[in-house]
Amino acid sequence: MRYTAITPEARQEMLAALGVKDIEALLATIPAEVRMRGELDIAGPLPEADLRARLSRMQSKAPRHSFVGAGLYSHYTPSPVDALAGRSEWVTSYTPYQPELAQGTLVMYYEFQSYVAMLTGQEIANGGMYDGSTALAEAVLMAMRVKAKSDPVVYVSSGLHPEYLATLETYMSFVGIEVVTLELDAATGRTKMGLDKATQDAATAIVYQSPNFFGVVEDMADVSEDALSIGVTTEAFALAMLEPLPVKIAVGEFQSFGIPIQLGGPTAGFMATKKSWVRKLPGRLVGKTLDADGEEAYCITLATREQFIRREKATSNICTSSGLMCLRATIYLSLMGRKGIQEIAEKNASCARFFAKGFEKLGLKVVHSGPFFNEFTLDASAHPGLYDKLLKRDIVLGLPLKDRFAGRDHQYLIACTELHYSDAETILQEIESLV
């Protein structure tokens, strides 16, 4: 076996020490009738060069330019992020339950929590969730704990990412909470809050996403001050540029900060809220403390909320979370700094407007009048074949919405980032040349 550390010499010594002639003798407790017969029919072993050759043969091509975002965004990852996050001391270490041997990871979580709080404008944050969609589901479960006597209903904007909504509905169906969606205004693309204050305040939670799935920045003006509002952000760069959402719990994705898309997983979900609700939070929390010599030290804290202590009474069942992705986001943010991410945010927004204008010159239409950040919904009915024509040139003109939403037949969701920025004119010209 390739990764064995036991040389044939050692193997013999060990069996001898155990006084058995083979490993079979150590399996006595497993009833014969359940023992597996024959070999596992699993291909291999493949030596390394052959395995890599096989993998390259499997690789199909990648797009030259992709405008697909829709919750996962292609941004540039600076070289120090990979170099630093790749150190084995980060990669091959465990959850920091033994703080004396994990101060590196613990300081990182503390920094991550700080960055999440700073960017969401909240008081505190936890050490990360699996991703944005499960972070949202956990946020509503948290709302149930915070607001014990509430109506068993959560009002959700139709601007929420459809896969987030579906995930939320799955979780809710097992805790008896009804999920009711709020319509979008067709013109602005903003959520219509049709509910009076009393209804809002009585609900378990109210969920908005901003920028919403269709790219529109919500204003949430008519969301009640006293409602348990939850704000979702999937494009974290929006946090660097726009006012923090006026919500009680902020959740979403930090994937945009130095984390490759990887088909959507793993990423780094975040959750932030007010300090007084800290004991209701799911997930890991790292706090600052002292060691026996009175020196600054860090450790996991309030673990009494967690499954390994509280078991069925825990605030969540989450255990292994997304440490390494939190590390990447933390290093990314430290390297870029506020000015760095604000510059990228500005360039993303400008870039989206550059292409929006360009497309409109071609007769295509930006669907919603509400302001957008770096993503917008485009109506391409003026040039029905365009998406496919571009595809032949390995340019993906965003996400077609037709199969996902009724009444959006010729609409495409277009995301622009700094990766489209420097060559923006050339890319646009190539598109124009195909119209």
Add this chain to the structure above:
Amino acid sequence: MRYTAITPEARQEMLAALGVKDIEALLATIPAEVRMRGELDIAGPLPEADLRARLSRMQSKAPRHSFVGAGLYSHYTPSPVDALAGRSEWVTSYTPYQPELAQGTLVMYYEFQSYVAMLTGQEIANGGMYDGSTALAEAVLMAMRVKAKSDPVVYVSSGLHPEYLATLETYMSFVGIEVVTLELDAATGRTKMGLDKATQDAATAIVYQSPNFFGVVEDMADVSEDALSIGVTTEAFALAMLEPLPVKIAVGEFQSFGIPIQLGGPTAGFMATKKSWVRKLPGRLVGKTLDADGEEAYCITLATREQFIRREKATSNICTSSGLMCLRATIYLSLMGRKGIQEIAEKNASCARFFAKGFEKLGLKVVHSGPFFNEFTLDASAHPGLYDKLLKRDIVLGLPLKDRFAGRDHQYLIACTELHYSDAETILQEIESLV
């Protein structure tokens, strides 16, 4: 400046501490008339994403299959070599003059010296040279020190790598040693030692390469026991399979062991010899010793041979050498082990024979009757256009010898490694299909 570590805040504090208003004030010692006027006309600064975009635009294609060797060989580098050698503790550390902070590097050099000695069959080795060609030149300079009263001539086999020969001639021309080449036997491709014992023994040195540049394994039967013989090896895998050369000084390249070709530099030259000549060796030597607590420790030793102590009397002027490349070779050898490199060596030799047979079926001829290892000289006069035809398919049929050697007009030097092994039949079929 991108890599400044001085924030604008710090810069002001520092200038204040120095009591100067700007850096200009610190340049007073530099005469005004020599001060540069204007700006350096050097392109940049390029932000990282733009720089990488520019680099990808510069990239032309690479061959699909290359049979070019001729002193630099394409072998597979196992993933742990890159992962381990890439750790900043190896990459960003200095020559280990302060042993207490460099035990890692020092143990590595000790292991490297051991591997070189084991594989060359010599008693001792140094901690590496720039490359094989300069290692050879330094070896002859060492021969002059070892053998003070010798005829000022070095006899060199015409089987020596032509760039090694040219480099040697450059060095020799400044120390008044004549370089005389020995013919190859046209049939076998082996060196004809036309000199009697007395002449050999009187010479400063006699230089053979095996396998020689044309791929032929030399036997050196008629090289005098008492001559100061120097053996050159450019394909280090030959050392794993063939008997060590019966020479007084062994030099060559470890590039084949986990070091990318990189256009020929940097690589890792080696030099090994008998223990009694250790004080005549050029380059760095690491030895085992003890620390103040009596624990095992390692340090640079016999530095009295080196330029930083001996200055003009040093055995060489070499200072910065090829540490990181020695590290790669050392990790590679530790990972592969003897059985690992011997298996690769066997597969290389078999692969070369597979293609030789295949080419002969097509009417091409292996030029020399002497045995080869993983490289051979092919006469392609039967199919004059073949090299170019294959080039169109991004297959490089070895190195054309016509411009480099008289009388080798239709000859190509063909190297086969484990990279041609698994798909050998497919590659050969593609070649056949073009004949």
Add this chain to the structure above:
Amino acid sequence: MSKPTIKEKTVFDLVGQEHPGFAVVGDNAAVDACRAEDLPRRQDNCQGMGQVTEVDVVRHYTRLSTFNFDIDRGMYPLGSCTMKHNPKLNEAVAAESYWANAHPYWPEPYLDGHHHIIDELRQDLIEASGFDQVCMTPAAGAHGELTATFMIRAYHHAKGNDHKKIILTPDTAHGTNPASAAMAGFKAKQIPSGPGGTLRFEDLEPFLDDKVAGIMVTNPNTLGIYETDFKRIADAIHALDGLVYMDGANFNAVMGIFKPGDIGADVMHWNLHKTFTTPHGGGGPGSGPIGYNNNLAPFAPDSGDDRSIGPIKAYLGQWGMFIRAWCYIRSLGGQGLKEVTEEAILNGNYLRKGLEGKLHLPFPTATLHETVFTDKDLPNHISTKDIAKRLIDYGFHPPTTYFPILVQGALMIEPTETEPKHEIDRFIAAMDSILKEAEENPEIVKTAPHTASVSRVDETLAARNLDLRWQAPETT
């Protein structure tokens, strides 16, 4: 490791405000002309977030990393967590642009390679487990448990059996089992293990009634012992139309030896980050695919059936872990995976042998890949915690401590198959020396560690004075 001569605070202690920060792209006037004048800008300075130079960032995270212990430097004998060697090959492949930067919403054929890998991995998991189907989506083991408990509820609901509200778990179960059951709306009931450390049929019987929706059993269990009554228990649960969940965290003691699908399990999760060497990364990411039989298939997240529980996470699952697990499985093949199990068991027993008679063994039963000892009758009130912390000074990560909870002062030790004999011998020698110290010099053990980047950390204080984030001077 030893006390660093360099004390490293947080990155915020290095922050400047004037330095420009990292530049990714230069300016493009044509694009900048389209500045977003229509958007309001954030008015605060992100609560004082500033900039650090690239040099400081590299130093900071390099230094911090050296305060961690990691598998690449030594043995990490965390029982149940399976800290085994993480192949460098997997990291190199997963980082390749084609594999790492693919978007799930790209049209075919850009994702052909990815789907090919996922399909092969699914097939391999099915072959190794004997289940009918596999769902790849869950983000980690606990998430797999949650998915499964959701499916179990949907199963009973579809049959009109909403009264089946009880999920049974043995007292050796991992905390995520009852926690997952609870999140699915079940009531978790705990069954005491027998004197042999296993779940005996007779101990289960009193709990068997029509309200039982199912049982969750780890096998081999968290004591490293094979649950000999598993099949009989499964039959009894099935007789009540209950379902059997097998926690697959210890699958490195299962591969090639038995198939959970053959012993009566209906559904199970894998931790790709345990059995299949994807790195733990200081707390994730993980990946927790589940295998299940056809009786549960309609309820799976991706069944397409209207009885499906629906998605449990956005997108397709933890692709970054799939590609690593695929590389590992292909590098070993079926035969290699069986050898993994065999050597995990060999190492587990060799280590147990080396400590037997020195540390108290609560259960005499033969163990497979891991063993639980306790601090019972250690001299001078030396506790499990003391031993764990003192091991640090000998160059080891502590074992899992105080779990399973039913075992007082548990020390749960799993070497895994990737520990060499000489390292296990060094561990046993370290233990011998610590036990000697416990007699002769208890103080040094009680005050350990002495060579880590910090001394013993005050966790109570952390909970008392909550400090969960940095505060900019101006914002405090």
Add this chain to the structure above:
Amino acid sequence: MSKPTIKEKTVFDLVGQEHPGFAVVGDNAAVDACRAEDLPRRQDNCQGMGQVTEVDVVRHYTRLSTFNFDIDRGMYPLGSCTMKHNPKLNEAVAAESYWANAHPYWPEPYLDGHHHIIDELRQDLIEASGFDQVCMTPAAGAHGELTATFMIRAYHHAKGNDHKKIILTPDTAHGTNPASAAMAGFKAKQIPSGPGGTLRFEDLEPFLDDKVAGIMVTNPNTLGIYETDFKRIADAIHALDGLVYMDGANFNAVMGIFKPGDIGADVMHWNLHKTFTTPHGGGGPGSGPIGYNNNLAPFAPDSGDDRSIGPIKAYLGQWGMFIRAWCYIRSLGGQGLKEVTEEAILNGNYLRKGLEGKLHLPFPTATLHETVFTDKDLPNHISTKDIAKRLIDYGFHPPTTYFPILVQGALMIEPTETEPKHEIDRFIAAMDSILKEAEENPEIVKTAPHTASVSRVDETLAARNLDLRWQAPETT
């Protein structure tokens, strides 16, 4: 760093003989059928070389690496060596397959990209130095010196001036200068520096005669001082038809400030691994291109002229370093390179200021990027070596010690431009504290280091009992 609790011996102490070793490719029967029966096989077992498991290899080299100090963890103030930050970008780019795996004997167009980079780099070096041409081939600084001294000899030879056999060097010169001159067949003569630490014209005069082939001067010199008489000296040497070599190791105090070509230098080497951030790698590889004026052009290795000295190394030079240096230069641009010089000088002076009046300064002259102090009048016979070793305990690499040789007990300190102020402040504070210890607790200084992976190493013993390689038990 501190004493590791894990002692790591050599890889040979882990070796087994039966384990198969790492497998790269599987078997191919058709090819194996062509086994090389015609070749004799090596009969020994490579002197006992064996196999180590992959896991042990990863652990061994990871552990060993942690016994090194590196720039990424702290200040490395080695004067003259210029240990500055090595950008991660350069490493990532250099490792890309297209750039790293190209063969110099491939036909165009496979090498277009490489030649493009080399040409740009050459142009940039010419622009920064003011020379007419650049030869990229030399493998390191000393190799550049050798190439240049070869060219100087060829120059005189072509003029029939073979009697010009003397190369002058100041006593502050780096050892490679006289050593290179000697290898080129010259006699190196040493000139004393003046009281200001520079080479004064009047001190040179007595050495000026027709036998002088040239002079090698480092500028700014190894004391960090600009050689104010450089131009005058160059004119005098030229009057004798001698040539002027400028050692460019300190080019990070030159860029954008003055051009060597303008001050009378005929030829100069760069150390790309100093000025242009290619890593030192624990002793290489380096890269030492040389710049020269047209008077020397015919003699260059690649001139094609029949007066060329011929190649000084196989192939095209240290490509792996070229691509890194190119990335660095493009990341900064001309303005950035000038700022590099300015900040190197700012840091050098700030550090000097912090130590002035505490350590003895042999030369009062203003310095640029580095400064030399000495151990003169330290209390209790504390030596430069003691201070150097004690700095280790404070988390710093020692400065360059006992060089230049003319300065008794020299401590040569160069922070480089990539050290942050807070790190330099920490260094000054460490020095203060060590000087205090020298008074109050000299023992702790004399026995330092106390926190490295080993204590003070016995270098004399190493030379006395030479042990330069591992010996297999059977072969000893």
